[in-house]
Amino acid sequence: MSYAVLIVDDSAIIRQMVRKAIAMSGLDVGEVHEAANGREALEVLGKHWIDVVLADLNMPEMNGVELVERMAQDNLLVSTPVVIVSSEQSETRINELKRRGVRAYIRKPFRPENFKEVVAQVLGPAKGDARAA
Amino acid sequence: MRVPPEISRELLARVVGQTLEEAAFVFTEATDAPPSYPGVVLEARMQYAGPGRGEVRLAASPEVAVDLAANLLGEDPASPEAQERQADAVAELLNICCGALAREVFGPVEVCELSVPEVRRLAAAEFEDQAGRATCRVSLLTEEGGRLDAAVFPARGTRVA
Numbered sequence: 384m385s386y387a388v389l390i391v392d393d394s395a396i397i398r399q400m401v402r403k404a405i406a407m408s409g410l411d412v413g414e415v416h417e418a419a420n421g422r423e424a425l426e427v428l429g430k431h432w433i434d435v436v437l438a439d440l441n442m443p444e445m446n447g448v449e450l451v452e453r454m455a456q457d458n459l460l461v462s463t464p465v466v467i468v469s470s471e472q473s474e475t476r477i478n479e480l481k482r483r484g485v486r487a488y489i490r491k492p493f494r495p496e497n498f499k500e501v502v503a504q505v506l507g508p509a510k511g512d513a514r515a516a
Numbered sequence: 517m518r519v520p521p522e523i524s525r526e527l528l529a530r531v532v533g534q535t536l537e538e539a540a541f542v543f544t545e546a547t548d549a550p551p552s553y554p555g556v557v558l559e560a561r562m563q564y565a566g567p568g569r570g571e572v573r574l575a576a577s578p579e580v581a582v583d584l585a586a587n588l589l590g591e592d593p594a595s596p597e598a599q600e601r602q603a604d605a606v607a608e609l610l611n612i613c614c615g616a617l618a619r620e621v622f623g624p625v626e627v628c629e630l631s632v633p634e635v636r637r638l639a640a641a642e643f644e645d646q647a648g649r650a651t652c653r654v655s656l657l658t659e660e661g662g663r664l665d666a667a668v669f670p671a672r673g674t675r676v677a
Contacts, residue, residue, distance in 0.1 A: 393632065394604055394607065394608050394611075395601065395604055396585060396588055396589065396601040396604035396605055396608055397604075397608055399589055399597070399601070400588055400589065403589070403590060441611070441630055441631070441632050442632065443632050469615070470611050470612045470614065470615030470616070470630075471615055471630075472615045472616065472618065472619040472624065473618070473619070473624065473625065473626060473627045473628060474624045474625055475625050475626070475627050476627050490615075491539070491608075491611070491612050491615070492535070492538050492539035492612055
């Protein structure tokens with residue numbers, strides 16, 4: 384069964400790059416939604432079933448940390464895994480994000496295999512990897 | 517008392533060069549005699565605040581910016597996507613540079629807040645005037661001879677080697 388992804392980044396070029404990377408990764412991707420910040424992401428999450436959220440940290444209006452906090456307060460969204468895709472490299476910040484419920488972290492610049500490995504780890508190989516089915 | 521971190525021209529050139537190479541497959545060399553920018557310069561700016569504060573800037577000619585966008589997207593430079601995303605490409609590469617620079621300068625543990633990058637179009641003369649006030653600056657040339665510039669404007673109290 385394919386899964387639905389939500390890409391959250393204020394940079395249109397990064398959203399395109401993530402789309403291409405997950406398409407090339409071998410993951411069984413179905414619907415791919417996009418949002419330019421946390422507020423838009425919550426709107427998408429309110430309308431569509433999303434299996435995994437791939438979110439940047441630094442965004443205008445609502446950043447990635449605020450998005451994670453809002454999702455954690457929502458009974459319907461609290462179990463939706465969030466993977467942060469960011470240029471952040473501080474170990475302190477990354478550990479803090481994981482304490483807040485972020486499931487995994489992908490550092491920019493990324494490669495398709497980064498998504499394959501992390502999404503399979505977060506969702507489980509049977510769902511995350513098309514070739515594992 | 518915390519010793520202010522140092523940002524050197526060599527460190528800036530290395531971090532920006534590695535980022536361009538890893539993210540956009542563009543190979544660069546630092547130069548002391550860069551060619552003049554023809555006309556317009558695209559410049560991304562981003563503030564940082566951690567153990568030190570300041571602003572980092574990354575600039576490129578529109579032609580180089582289109583090549584960067586094309587490489588990031590895996591598209592032809594003549595494609596509408598590459599043309600449309602040239603400013604985005606400079607902004608995002610600066611974002612990645614800042615993350616790497618913060619780790620190099622402040623270490624892997626310190627937290628450094630980064631702002632959302634902003635891109636401006638400047639006339640070449642205006643760019644040179646502003647870049648000349650940078651405390652730390654490096655010009656880079658691509659293999660095709662295209663020019664990029666990176667500069668750091670630390671707030672008072674941050675030393676530059």
